[in-house]
Structures are given as C-alpha cells and as structure tokens.
Amino acid sequence: MSADRGFAPDPAAEDAPAMSDRESALAHDDKLELRLWLRLLTCSAMIEREVRTRLRERFDITLPRFDLMAQLDRAPGGLTMGELSSRLMVSNGNVTGLADRLVQEGLVAREPEAADRRTFRVRLTSAGKIAFDAMTPVHEGWIEAMLHGLDPQDMASLLALLGRLKRSLKASSDGRIRNAGKE
Amino acid sequence: MSADRGFAPDPAAEDAPAMSDRESALAHDDKLELRLWLRLLTCSAMIEREVRTRLRERFDITLPRFDLMAQLDRAPGGLTMGELSSRLMVSNGNVTGLADRLVQEGLVAREPEAADRRTFRVRLTSAGKIAFDAMTPVHEGWIEAMLHGLDPQDMASLLALLGRLKRSLKASSDGRIRNAGKE
DNA sequence: GGAAATTGTTTTAATTATAAAATAAAGGCC
DNA sequence: GGCCTTTATTTTATAATTAAAACAATTTCC
Structure with missing residues (x-):
C-alpha cells in the first residue's frame, strides 16, 4: 500500500456528494x-x-402497524401472536401492544383458538383488508422507485448473496443455541 | 408458468431447515x-x-448506547448532537435522551462549543474510552463469526452491490427533496 | 391421574424512538 | 442596529420496543 493513502475516502462514493452515516468514520483498515x-x-x-x-x-399509519397487517394479509387463515412475533422478529410483548391498538382501530380481529385455549388467531377484518389493499400497491411503488438504480441483474445477485448471508447468520445462531450451557 | 407451482417454496432455502420471517409468505410472483x-x-x-x-x-449495555459510543470513538474531536443524529439516522430527540443517560453514567461528556453557542460537542470520557476499548474487539469477533459463511469474494461483491443500492436510495431521496413543493 | 416441564401470551418497568412544537443562537439583509 | 430566516438543540407527547416476570393452558412423564 502506498503511504499517501492515510485518510479514508468513502469507498461507496464513486461520484456521490457528501453523506455521513455510520460508515463515515471507519478507518480504511477496518x-x-x-x-x-x-x-x-x-x-x-x-x-x-x-x-x-x-x-x-x-x-x-405507522410502519409497525403496516408491517403487522402485511403479514396478516399474506396469511389467509390468520396467524397466532407467536407466529407474528417470530415473523416480524420482535418480542411477544410488542406484538401484544401492536395488535391491541389495531383491534381498537377495527383493522384486525382476535379470535380464540378452539383447539388450544392458550393461543389467539389474529386476522384482518374486512375494514383492515380494504385499508391494506389501498396501501400495498403504493407501498410497492415506493420500493421500486428506491431500488430503481439497480438493474435486474444487480437485484438478482444481491438477492442471492443476501440469501447466503441469511444462511450464514442462521448457522451462526443455531450453533450458539446448540452450544448454550456447554461451557 | 406451470399451474402446479401454486405454493411458494422459500427461495432462500437451498437446504436450510424451516425458518419463518417476513419473507415467508411472499407469493412466488411478488x-x-x-x-x-x-x-x-x-x-x-x-x-x-x-x-x-x-x-x-x-x-x-444497550445497542443504541454502544452505537453512539462507537461513533464518538471514531471521532477524536467529538461530534455535535446533530452530527450524531444524522450519522446514526435517528431523531434529534433520541440523541438527546441517549446522550443524557450516557453523561449520567460518566461515559460521555458534553462540552459547549466556543464558536457557536447553539451546539454542544460530545466526546467519550476516559472512562468511556476504556469501556469502549474493552467491548470493540469482542463485538468485532461476533460480527466476523456471524458472517463466517461468506467467503471474502462474496463479501466484496455484497459490499459493492450494497454500495450501488445506497447510491440508488440516496438518488431517490434527493429527487424527492428536490421535487418537494413542486406539485 | 397428577406433578413437573413446556408453551403461548400478557403484564410490567424501563428504554428507545418518533414527530412536532418550543427555545435559542447565528447569519443575512436591508 | 433590527428584523427575518435558518440552524442546533431540547422539550413534549406518544408510540414502539425490549427483557423479565407472571399467568395460564397444554403436554410429558411416571
């Protein structure tokens, strides 16, 4: 390495104007x-x-509420609180609070489960379905616009690499769980 | 498309065991x-x-506090509240609260800025520096372990593609700002 | 059948987070 | 100098979030 590279240029910037974020102050040898x-x-x-x-x-509407509704929209049979919690990767208590508020607003309904009285099945009400159907195409449009700078091949590569990353993360967390208490 | 693909197999799973997350219920034509x-x-x-x-x-320690300390650690001259807010991409009020608590714990110090009395310069105290130095190598080890399933070439590709994504996102948000109020 | 462990959910307390309004200091413009 | 706008931060109110404890129903194991 040449000695005159002592400062750290932003490696993501090819011609982008200044933007400071978590990466900004990383040393070039990190x-x-x-x-x-x-x-x-x-x-x-x-x-x-x-x-x-x-x-x-x-x-x-807030993002967490939209997020919860999106999961329900894709689950015609509804989801239990625990399923929502693991899909959204948030705590049980968080889902309880979000669901409570959505129920109050009439967008979501909680029904007791016949087979297991510990669980509730949560689903969109018809009002919730109507509200979500109005939002989802607009939401998709935003995402498309934000990712417009990537061509389909970039997106495919990125999706595949993130798939690998996801497996790596899963493997690492499975390993940690398997080793818990073995020290 | 063939008619018998009505269910949606997890596209990330090559041989991974079941895991449900936000992606799980996506239709194959999304x-x-x-x-x-x-x-x-x-x-x-x-x-x-x-x-x-x-x-x-x-x-x-909580993640937000660690995060704030990490930014300060990489900024020898300290950072203003606003710089912290934009680097961490959180609201001003959030930074105020976090900084308050870190000051109480003696990990961080706020000093008035001579040149501009509106701003404060926040920096790690020596206790904060010591605490952070103890955490950072361990933290880095965790990240390395989690990403262990990616080889260096995967990581390089992913870094580059995320760089492109970041530019796309920035371009999209710049465009939105430039168009604000022009309707 | 009954004790013990497990599972699903809610509750509690504290922290983190946001958006919007309020405050206050700087800077620009006559 | 004095007004107006901008900039930096805090305050306020509310929502989201977590971890841990509490609760309740189920399952397991004998």
Missing part, C-alpha cells in the same frame, strides 16, 4: 465484515426511514 | 424489489438482534 454490516444497516435504515415517513404522510 | 427489501431487512434485523442480546449479556 475489517471487511464490519464495513459490510454497517453498510447493510445503513441501507436498511434508509429504506425503513423513507417508508415510515411516507406511510405516515400518505396513509397516517 | 416483485423482485419487494423480495430484496424484505430479505435485506431480515438480515439486518437478525444481526441487530444478536448483537443487542450479546451486548446486554456480556457488557450490560
């Missing part, structure tokens, strides 16, 4: 894994932020 | 952009969740 994680987080947060803002402005 | 966004979010959330849990178990 670990590839760390750079990757921070960039992933930045991308994810950028999309999330944008979607959150637009959902509020356009539909006066 | 937009590539949407699949990509949900997979990105899943990966991001998986890492975040793991790091959050381990930081608490191992160092009894």
